[in-house]
């Protein structure tokens with residue numbers, strides 16, 4: 001396994017992070033435990049969860065993912081072996097237009113998460129969403145208080161614009177405070193159409209602005225939905241006609257058509273499945289990236305962990321990044 005330092009922290013997680021939004025619900029506890037055990041046995045150590053996972057499932061126990069991970073950490077005695085990340089401050093699912101980013105709301109979520117995860121401290125705490133009417137100064141102060149209180153070690157922002165991240169980190173720097181150490185947002189070679197996003201008004205998709213920002217700032221990106229729900233693997237196996245309506249509506253666009261050809265060519269060249277090219281594209285960027293993997297099965301988990309060994313060349317990355325680099329290849333018409 002390969003590891004990487006998250007700049008401005010003492011955290012040295014594995015090159016991939018295990019996503020867990022279905023743990024304790026669609027992925028039942030014994031299967032979640034098997035995924036977690038195998039992840040650690042193969043040398044990986046970085047786990048991502050959230051206070052809200054997966055409260056949208058009817059009849060689910062509240063914070064089922066955190067509770068499942070907490071139970072596993074307690075039972076296995078593995079707390080010291082993992083870099084543990086969770087998120088809070090997500091709007092209530094019944095009132096998504098109202099933010100929950102006050103000091104009281106964030107503190108309540110964090111205290112709940114510590115209990116659910118059966119731990120005294122979170123290594124990397126994420127603010128799950130943003131609301132632009134909340135001053136960045138307030139957010140930075142709230143999280144520095146939590147660092148001082150010893151409840152979190154570092155914090156990051158999920159689904160934030162680069163403008164807001166810059167403003168928050170400038171305030172932190174000017175006031176000798178800790179700033180955001182990483183950004184978590186949607187980033188996959190499988191460029192999503194609007195239909196792919198569960199909350200398009202509050203999710204942020206990695207684009208050209210983000211690439212420039214992270215290249216300059218060297219701030220880490222810890223992207224989610226990195227396999228685009230397995231889109232390129234399914235397209236490779238089944239062809240466009242074999243896709244279900246959801247995958248077709250979510251990911252069929254000119255950019256992905258162009259990328260599919262490139263991905264298949266590289267998969268052949270390196271003799272690996274297309275899923276490896278999709279992950280290694282993210283790992284091979286010129287700034288620190290730690291893709292979150294959404295493994296449903298042990299086979300998918302092992303496949304993703306093997307992908308970290310492949311580093312693509314910069315010209316291969318450039319060719320996959322944006323068809324405008326080579327306008328003869330494709331037209332970009334992404335329905336966002």
Ligand SMILES: NC(=O)c1ccc[n+]([C@@H]2O[C@H](COP(=O)([O-])OP(=O)(O)OC[C@H]3O[C@@H](n4cnc5c(N)ncnc54)[C@H](OP(=O)(O)O)[C@@H]3O)[C@@H](O)[C@H]2O)c1
Pocket residue numbers: 018019020021022048049128158159184185223224225226227228229230231233275292293294295296299300301303304
């Ligand atoms: N911060 C946020 O707002 C946010 C939002 C979304 C997710 N997340 C985090 O990111 C994690 C992953 O998100 P996601 O589920 O959307 O990720 P994803 O990896 O894009 O999608 C997961 C699906 O991709 C397919 N897949 C996974 N590994 C594969 C492999 N090696 N080969 C072929 N297909 C593979 C599987 O599809 P099949 O099931 O069809 O086989 C799997 O269910 C979540 O668990 C959560 O921790 C964060």
